Amino acid sequence: MTANSDASAGDSAAEGQAAGRREVFQYAVRRFGVYLFTLWAAITVAFFVFRLVPGDPMNILLGNLTRAEGRQRDAAAEEAIIAHYREIFGMDDPLPLQYINYLRKAILGGLDLGPSFVEYPAQTKDLVFRRMPWTIGIFTTSVLLAWIVGTGLGALIGWLQRSRLSQLAVVISTLLQITPVYLVALGLIIYVGYIWRILPAGGPYARHLQPEWTWEFISSLLTHAILPMLSNMIVIGAGFTLGMRALMISVLGEDYLTFARAKGLSPFTVLKDYAFRNALIPQVTALAIIVGATLNGTFIIEILFQLPGLGTLFVQAMGLRDFNTMQAVVLFSIFAVLTLTLIVDLALPLLDPRIRRTA
């Protein structure tokens, strides 16, 4: 709604609100369409790329079998084994047909993503579901915590931009932000885990325990999760802090901030309703962008901390050229990232009244 004259503005206010709700709905529908399309594109790219990786999973599998059995088989037996596996994995069909079969099973067969090589005959779907909670748990929790802490801290040091403490915080955040996540993780493992022995720094939980609903197991799980999450949080959180600080400083120069001070509002109201509320909008967008970029950092962290998540699964699958498992990992990571991005995107119009119309 753009009001052309003073008189028409009031009349169209109610209409405007109804139109506003309709537009919010359309925005949500459109966003969901983009979400489905991206998911499909990701599956397709993953399908073809992983099949083009050099190295035949059959040869690697046979090599492993030979080493395990400690003797050579005759050629005919090997041929039979290969033929058997190729049939199970549908590798004799032409590539386009394989692709269509893959999509058909995935969509109509209740997420049937085929068997895995890594733990044959286990289904990749089951493998991924078993590993996913580790990745999602560490990834989502650490990114969200990093965002909350970073946004709060950044808002504060942006608000107090001229104080010594603020300037020190900027230097520290910059240093942390440019440090690669594996260095932070290694530093924590070496110092906190092995030299000072404050927290466990390897494995998902203490070796002698079994997964069960006991306090002992849960506390072990949580203490083992601290360092991996901290590694991720330090690096991502420092980035969020710097971003929010810059946003606050630019908002502080806006005319509406001068006006808010001129109105005699308390500094807390000016900070909360005028500065923070406005700086928050691009910061939420930043969360959506960062979410995708930081998932690979979580994979590295899983490997360093020996956690049975999707990252370690992916590395195993890569070694065997297990395209089914690699595809499934990619599919589920993208699903997780897109879902978080979608939630963030749908939250934006709630924060910014201007998006409700222009999106």
Place this chain on the structure above:
Amino acid sequence: MPALLEIRGLSAGLQGRRSITQVVSSVDLDVQRGEILGVVGESGCGKSTLATAIMRLLVPPQVLQSGSMTLRLKDGNTYELLELPETDLRQLRWRHLSYIPQGSMNSLNPVLRIERQMTDTLIQHGLSREEALKRSIAALEMVNLEPRLLDSYPHELSGGMRQRVIIAAAVSMRPALIVADELTTALDVVTQRQLLQELAGIRDELGATILIITHDMGVVAQIADRVAVMYAGKIAELGTVNDIFESPLHPYSQGLIGAIPRAGGHRVEGLPGEAPSPWNYPAGCRFHTRCPHVIDRCRAQTPALLPQGDGRWAACHLYEPEVLSNA
């Protein structure tokens, strides 16, 4: 009757790495109760810095250097604006002293509805929610806006409407003094005229005093009672609108008036040269580099703002008794 606002020796500048560059140099100005005083000058002459200094809204690198400002309210309370701590200042703002900022287009918070932005201040100044809403509606009506507008967000309003909302917000507490900085810049002439009329109406209705800062001589001619002409951080001349427009004393005012296009086919005379920037204000009279009547003492001595009779003031050596008697 003492002035509502008495400004004495007010200097403000920009803090550089080593030194302060003075932008406003020892300004003396009395704002009389109930008047509309226009402060005119070219861009960069320090008029906005003066307005911001009065509101005590200077932000680094802007710094206040010296001076005093006394606000004398009708209820007998007197405030030394430059000595008030921030908390007292907050109480004073909006209740007694309000501000219509330069760049009003962007002075509303884009994420809050107009209602919230008008009432949050009133509520913090101790009004109940209902009372705050009533006052806001009354204020909107003063500037011919519909109360329904309270439900809108700023981006749903036109520029003129946003400017009116700002004015309404500024008058909602019935303040004694309103400082309006470049109120009408960026608005078309029709809207300008309506706004100025509304502002004059508010002055009559509320008995408020308005200090209007502008580079537009037309605005001053329409609305102001008295005019202060500013040049290079100092007040060059002060007088009633009629005096300044009919018979300007200071050569700079004469140049400004000569540069206004008029009906009747008079030739418009430009003002040669450029206004100096605060980094190189000339010594002596700051206007001497452009002045057609320059004499020796202009280059050496800074003229003081002196009374010239009939409530007129000018800062020019040409009107000093010893120069006049020599001529």
